[in-house]
Amino acid sequence: MTPSRSGSALPSAAGRRALLRGALAATAAVTLIPLLPTGTAYAYAWSRTLSQGATGADVTELQIRVAGWAADSPRQTRVAIDGDFGAGTAAAVRRFQAAYGLSADGVVGPATQSKLNALQQSDGSTVHFDWSEFTDRVSGTFSGGKLSSAATKENVRRAMYKLEALRKKLGNTAITVNSGFRSIQHNADVGGASDSMHLYGTAADLGVSGVSNRTVYQKAETCGFSGLETYTEDHQHVDSRADLGRAWWWQNGTV
Numbered sequence: 001m002t003p004s005r006s007g008s009a010l011p012s013a014a015g016r017r018a019l020l021r022g023a024l025a026a027t028a029a030v031t032l033i034p035l036l037p038t039g040t041a042y043a044y045a046w047s048r049t050l051s052q053g054a055t056g057a058d059v060t061e062l063q064i065r066v067a068g069w070a071a072d073s074p075r076q077t078r079v080a081i082d083g084d085f086g087a088g089t090a091a092a093v094r095r096f097q098a099a100y101g102l103s104a105d106g107v108v109g110p111a112t113q114s115k116l117n118a119l120q121q122s123d124g125s126t127v128h129f130d131w132s133e134f135t136d137r138v139s140g141t142f143s144g145g146k147l148s149s150a151a152t153k154e155n156v157r158r159a160m161y162k163l164e165a166l167r168k169k170l171g172n173t174a175i176t177v178n179s180g181f182r183s184i185q186h187n188a189d190v191g192g193a194s195d196s197m198h199l200y201g202t203a204a205d206l207g208v209s210g211v212s213n214r215t216v217y218q219k220a221e222t223c224g225f226s227g228l229e230t231y232t233e234d235h236q237h238v239d240s241r242a243d244l245g246r247a248w249w250w251q252n253g254t255v
Contacts, residue, residue, distance in 0.1 A: 044117060050108040054085040062089065062108055064158050065116045067224050068165020069095035074221035074254045078242055081158075099168055119164055126160040128167055134159075134180035134204070144183030146199040152181055155201035159240065162223050163204065166238075169219045170211055178235050179205040197227060203239035218255050228252070 044061050048054075060083040067079040069092040079092045090106040098104040100115050108116075118127070125131050134156045135141055142149040142156070159180075167175050182190070182198040197203035208216050213231035220228055226242035230251040242248055 044120075046108075046110075046113040046117075049110075050085060052085050052087065052090045052106065055083055057083060059083045059085045059089070062093070062116070065119070065161050066092040066096045066165075067158065068162035069093075069099070069222075070224035071222045074218060076226070076248045076250070076254075078224040078226060078240075081243070096165075099165075119161070124157060126157075126164050128174070129160045129163060129177070131156070133177040134201070136181055136183045136186055137179070138186045138189075139183055142181055142201065144185060145181060145201065146184070146195075147201065152201035155240075156181060158243075159202060159204060162225065162238075162240070163206075166216070166219055166223050169222065170208060170216065173208055173211055176207040176209070177204050178207055197239035197241055197244075200244065202241065202243060203227065203237065205235040205237050207235055214255065217252060221250070221254065231255075 044058075046058060048058070050059060050062055060081060062085070063079050063081045063083075066089070067081065070079050070088075071077050072095065077088070079088055080086075093108055093112070094104040094106045096102075096115075097106075097112055102111055102115060120126055121130075123131065131153070132140075136144060142152040145152050147155070163175060163177075167173065179198065180203070181201045182192060182196065184199060187193075187196055187199055192198060206216060213233065213236040216236040217228055217231040220236070220238050223238075225238040225240060226246070226248045227237070227239035228250045229237035
C-alpha cells in the first residue's frame with residue numbers, strides 16, 4: 001500500500017488501514033460473476049488473447065479491470081460487465097494501454113494481461129488498496145449490509161479497479177478511503193440514507209492530499225462512476241449505482 005494519504009490529522013498508513021473501512025455495490029437482484037472465494041489468494045490465469053468479438057468469463061474479468069477507463073472526457077458512460085467484448089470494452093482497453101505505455105491496439109495479449117495482473121495483490125485486492133480500507137468500521141467485516149459478505153467483497157474488488165484508474169489519472173497520487181462499506185447498523189448510526197450505496201459495497205468517500213475535490217470529481221467523471229456527490233463536501237463521494245440499475249446522479253452535473 002502506498003503510504004502518502006491526505007491531511008496531517010490522519011494517523012499513520014498502518015493506523016489508517018486498521019481504522020478506515022468501506023465498500024462498493026450491486027443489489028441482490030444483480031448477478032455478480034465471477035465471485036471470489038473470500039480470503040482466497042487470487043491471480044487470474046489468462047488463457048488466450050482477447051479482442052473485440054470475444055465472449056466469456058475472461059472477458060467479464062477484463063471488463064472489471066478496465067472499467068475505470070470508460071471515457072476520455074467527462075461522460076455518463078460505463079463499461080458493461082457482461083462478458084461481451086464490444087466497442088466500449090475495446091475503447092477502455094486502448095485507454096488503459098496508452099496510460100501504461102503499452103501499444104494501444106485494443107488487443108489484450110500477454111503484455112496487457114501482465115500489466116492487468118500487476119495491479120492486483122495476492123489476496124485479490126489491488127496494488128494500492130487493501131481490503132481493510134473498505135470493511136465496515138464497526139465490525140471490520142463485509143457482513144451486515146444489503147448483500148452477502150461474498151457479494152459485497154466482490155463489489156469492493158470492482159470498485160478498487162475503478163479507483164486504481166482514478167489514482168492513475170490523478171498523477172499516481174495516493175487516495176484515502178474515508179468510508180467504504182457500511183453495515184445496516186453502522187449506516188443508521190451515522191445517519192446514512194436507508195438505501196445508501198455504501199450498504200452494497202459500491203460507494204466510497206475519498207480524500208486526496210493536495211488535490212481539490214473538484215479535480216477528483218472531474219477525473220471520476222471519466223472512470224464510469226455513476227454517482228458523484230457535490231465536490232463542496234469535505235470528501236468526494238463516488239459510487240457505481242448504475243450497476244444496480246439506478247439512474248445516474250452527478251450532483252454538480254458535468255464539470
